[in-house]
Amino acid sequence: MTKVRDNLNEAMLTSDASATLARGARGSWMVSVAGLAIAFVTTMLLTRTLGERQYGALMYAAAWAEVLGMLAPLGADKLIIRELARFRAQHDWSQARGIMRWTMRCTFAGTAVAIAIALLFGWIMRDQLDAALFPVFWFTAALIPARAFLQVKHGELIGASRPVAALAATSVNFPLVWLILTGAVLWVAGANFSTTHAAFAALGGLLIATWIARWQLHATIDRDALCNAQPQAHSQQWFREALPMMFIIALALINLRMDVIMLGAMRPAEEPGIYWLAAQLAFLIRLAIVAVNPALAPLAASRDGAALQSAARAASRLAFVPALVCAIGLVIAGRWVLGLFAPAFVAGYPTMMILVASLLIVTAMGPVETVLMMKGGQGAAARAAASAAAINIVLNALFIPQWGMVGAAIATAISTIAWGLAMTLAVRRRLGFGMSIISRDIVDHPEERPCP
Numbered sequence: 001m002t003k004v005r006d007n008l009n010e011a012m013l014t015s016d017a018s019a020t021l022a023r024g025a026r027g028s029w030m031v032s033v034a035g036l037a038i039a040f041v042t043t044m045l046l047t048r049t050l051g052e053r054q055y056g057a058l059m060y061a062a063a064w065a066e067v068l069g070m071l072a073p074l075g076a077d078k079l080i081i082r083e084l085a086r087f088r089a090q091h092d093w094s095q096a097r098g099i100m101r102w103t104m105r106c107t108f109a110g111t112a113v114a115i116a117i118a119l120l121f122g123w124i125m126r127d128q129l130d131a132a133l134f135p136v137f138w139f140t141a142a143l144i145p146a147r148a149f150l151q152v153k154h155g156e157l158i159g160a161s162r163p164v165a166a167l168a169a170t171s172v173n174f175p176l177v178w179l180i181l182t183g184a185v186l187w188v189a190g191a192n193f194s195t196t197h198a199a200f201a202a203l204g205g206l207l208i209a210t211w212i213a214r215w216q217l218h219a220t221i222d223r224d225a226l227c228n229a230q231p232q233a234h235s236q237q238w239f240r241e242a243l244p245m246m247f248i249i250a251l252a253l254i255n256l257r258m259d260v261i262m263l264g265a266m267r268p269a270e271e272p273g274i275y276w277l278a279a280q281l282a283f284l285i286r287l288a289i290v291a292v293n294p295a296l297a298p299l300a301a302s303r304d305g306a307a308l309q310s311a312a313r314a315a316s317r318l319a320f321v322p323a324l325v326c327a328i329g330l331v332i333a334g335r336w337v338l339g340l341f342a343p344a345f346v347a348g349y350p351t352m353m354i355l356v357a358s359l360l361i362v363t364a365m366g367p368v369e370t371v372l373m374m375k376g377g378q379g380a381a382a383r384a385a386a387s388a389a390a391i392n393i394v395l396n397a398l399f400i401p402q403w404g405m406v407g408a409a410i411a412t413a414i415s416t417i418a419w420g421l422a423m424t425l426a427v428r429r430r431l432g433f434g435m436s437i438i439s440r441d442i443v444d445h446p447e448e449r450p451c452p
Helices: 002-071 076-089 093-124 136-159 163-192 195-220 223-228 235-266 270-302 305-341 343-364 368-374 378-431
Strands: none
Touching: 002 093, 002 136, 002 163, 002 195, 002 235, 002 270, 002 305, 002 343, 076 093, 076 136, 076 235, 093 136, 093 223, 093 235, 136 163, 136 195, 163 195, 235 270, 235 378, 270 305, 270 343, 270 368, 270 378, 305 343, 305 368, 343 378, 368 378
16 A cells, blocks of 8 residues: 555656646747747858858857856856845845846956956967958957846846746847848848858847846836845855856856867867857757756755655656657758758768767756756766866867867767766765656655765
């Protein structure tokens, strides 16, 4: 009878978690699919207009802007998700206003450092980088702050319980405005359209998307209460809590974009463009788990034991099935899809297959990072990310000179799988269960152990 009761309880928990996640992820799924369609059209327009060499230069600059722009808030954009949600629930508008102001100050300071890093790198490497990477690379100095402040609004919207609007800000609003502005500039410039024109359009897209996100945030929170509150800040405490988050973001970005950055520094300009497109298509495998994570995060924060495990496994299943379908589709039609952009991009098919295999394996492991972060495992997450980043950098340095794009893909695949295994082990050690699609054990009374 006890076994039957436990099975019934497990089934009820799983059903409840699946229903909650499905409802929460539905909007994110729709936004992600819309963003994918817009990105597809934008990429096709740019590749056919610029060619693989100039497109590679644009994407190299975009990779730098993305990495430094997401690091510029110094982790405050992640901390504000948790803190703003807590202060809103408590109607503590003084601290809510305080952390919003503090986040902006952090972002201004971090942006200045990020711009300096980009300009210093460009100056030092001016003789080593492919000439096609200039002058668009210098435009990263304008893209970095725009990307940073959009990232802050993204975090504030999630903290204000608007995860779909937050995802739309970066996945739909920005690429849609970029597409519209690119088309307008192309119509005016005609044959003179260049990477600099495309970068100007991207800057406009970031600024307009940030303004839309700001308007949505103001429509959500109690502006009168917020504006009338005397801001209270705990700057030192918040900074101590934000720094590990920034460290984790930095390491994740190394694993996500270091291949493109190192490829552009070591190989001709067209290779980063071909690789970027292949990697973006491969990342479709992770689209489902990206959509599920915003719905899973509050469940993971509020549940423990069997309830937490049921929610995590429900998220794993919701993410893996579409990931598998995408993988099969890319294996069958990948060459054809790449050829739609330009015949030269078909060379990225082996690269895409390597990345697809690694991302499918990691997706099968479940939403390990989200659960670990929501249960206070930032230290373990940072160590896993650090190990993967070190592997990524070393292997890229060894493999890119030998095998080019394929070498970068192999290095990234190995580091990605290593990261997933390390995170899975950390979850098991801390929470006592697994969440992969093949895990079976249920923990009735877990004791969260502090990560060593």
